C-alpha cells in the first residue's frame with residue numbers, strides 16, 4: 001500500500017529503464033566506456049548527482065532540554081546502526097571503507113562519496129553494478145549466511161532442522177554461520193545479540209541513558225524494552241511498546257526490514273529513524289479521520305456498495321526526520337513505512353504507518369518541482385504546491401480503508417484482493433489516488449477544506465504522476481498511475497499541447513476523477529478479475545506523449561542525499577558517548 005514504490009518504499013526500487021538509460025548516457029558522455037568499476041571521478045560524481053544533496057531539518061525548538069538530550073543520545077545510538085548495517089551488507093565493507101577514507105585522489109573521494117550513498121561499493125540505482133575496482137558482484141545473501149555457502153546448501157540444511165530450530169534459522173534476528181570442521185552439522189544459528197554483541201551492548205546503554213532522561217512514559221518504555229531486546233534478542237515487547245508510543249519524539253531503531261537478504265527475505269537489517277511528531281499534520285489527519293464515514297456515505301458508486309460502518313483504521317503518524325541511519329539511509333530515501341513486520345505483533349496490536357513529512361518535502365522540492373517544469377504547461381507549473389501534494393498523500397492512505405473490501409459473490413465470502421489476484425495492487429493504488437482526489441474535492445465542496453486546494457491539487461497530482469511512471473509500469477504504483485493519466489487523457493481532462501507539455505482542463509477534471517473512482521470501485525465490488533485485467537492491459541501502459549516527457553527528465557535528480565545538521569548539533573550538545 002505504499003504510495004509510490006520507488007520513492008516511498010526503499011525496498012524494491014524498481015529499476016527504471018529511464019534510470020539505466022541515464023546511467024548509460026552518463027557513462028557514454030564521460031570518455032572511454034568501460035565497466036562501472038573503472039568509473040572515473042567525473043563519472044562517479046555524475047552518478048552521485050542523481051541524488052540531490054539537501055539539509056533535512058525539523059523544528060525541535062519546542063522540546064524541553066531533557067528531550068533534546070534524548071535526541072542526542074538516540075543519534076549516537078543510530079551511528080551504531082550505520083556500522084552494523086555496513087557489516088550486514090557485506091563482510092568486506094568496513095575494510096573497504098577504511099581504504100577509501102585514506103584515498104585522497106579525486107577518484108578516491110568520488111568513490112567514497114558514492115560508497116556512503118549506497119552503503120557499499122555497488123550502485124543501487126544501476127542493478128547493483130560495482131563501482132570500485134576489484135570488487136565482485138554484490139552477494140545476494142548479504143552477510144547473513146555462511147561465507148562461501150550457496151543458497152541451495154543453506155536451504156537444504158534448513159529443511160533438515162527440527163521445527164523449533166528451523167524457526168530460529170528462518171527468523172528475523174539470527175545469522176547462519178559455518179561450524180569449523182563441522183562435517184555432520186555444517187552450520188549453526190547465531191542470534192543477533194551474539195553476532196553483534198559489542199555494538200548492541202553500546203546501543204542498549206545509550207537507549208537506557210535516553211530512557212532515563214525522557215519525561216515521556218511511552219517513550220521511556222519503548223527505549224527500555226528495545227535496549228533489553230538488543231541484549232536478549234527477544235523483540236516482541238519492544239515492538240508492542242513501539243505501537244503504543246505517544247510522544248513528541250518518535251524513534252524507530254533496531255533490526256527491521258528484510259530486503260537486503262535477497263536469498264530468502266528472512267533477515268532483518270539494522271536501521272534507525274529518529275523523528276519528531278508534526279503537530280499540524282497530525283491535527284489534519286485527525287480532522288480527515290472524523291470525516292471518513294461521511295465520505296464513504298457519499299462515494300460516487302451505487303448506494304448499496306457503500307459500507308454503512310467502516311472499520312477502525314490503522315494508526316498513522318506524521319513525523320519529521322532528525323536523523324536516519326543504516327538501512328534507512330542508503331540509496332533512495334524512505335518517505336513512509338509500515339511496521340512492525342512481526343506477524344504476532346500485527347495480529348495482536350496491528351501495525352502503524354509512519355510518514356516522513358520533511359523527506360517528502362525535500363523530494364517535492366528537488367525532484368517533483370523540476371519534473372513539473374518539464375512536464376507541465378507554464379500556467380499549470382504555477383499551480384503545484386507541497387501542501388496539495390502532502391494532503392493528497394494523507395488522503396490516499398486513508399482511502400485505502402474506504403470502498404469495497406469484503407465481498408460476497410454467489411453466496412461465497414471473499415475479498416477484493418483474492419478476486420483480483422495479481423491485478424489487485426495496481427487497481428488498489430489507482431483507487432486510493434483517484435478517490436483521494438475525489439474525497440479532497442468533496443471536503444472542499446463541503447467547506448471542510450479551503451477552496452484554494454482545488455486550484456493546486458489536480459495539477460500537483462498530474463506532475464507527480466510523471467514521478468511515479470518514471471520508475472516504470474512494472475510496479476503497482478507506476479501502472480496504477482498510468483491507468484489514471486490515460487483515463488484522464490481519454491476524458492479530455494488532461495490535455496497535451498503541441499510542445500508536449502501537459503495541463504489540466506478545469507471544466508472536465510472533476511467529472512473524470514469521479515468517473516474513474518466509480519469505475520475502479522465498482523470493478524472491485526464485483527470482484528471482476530477480467531475487467532481488472534483488461535483495464536490494466538489496455539490503460540496501464542506508457543503512451544508516446546507520456547514517454548516524450550519521460551525522455552526529457554534525464555537532468556532531473558532521481559532522489560535526495562540527506563544531511564542532518566540538527567542531529568550534529570544535538571550530538572555536540574551532549575558530548576561524546
Ligand code: ZN
Pocket residue numbers: 001002003396397400429432
Ligand atoms: Zn497506497
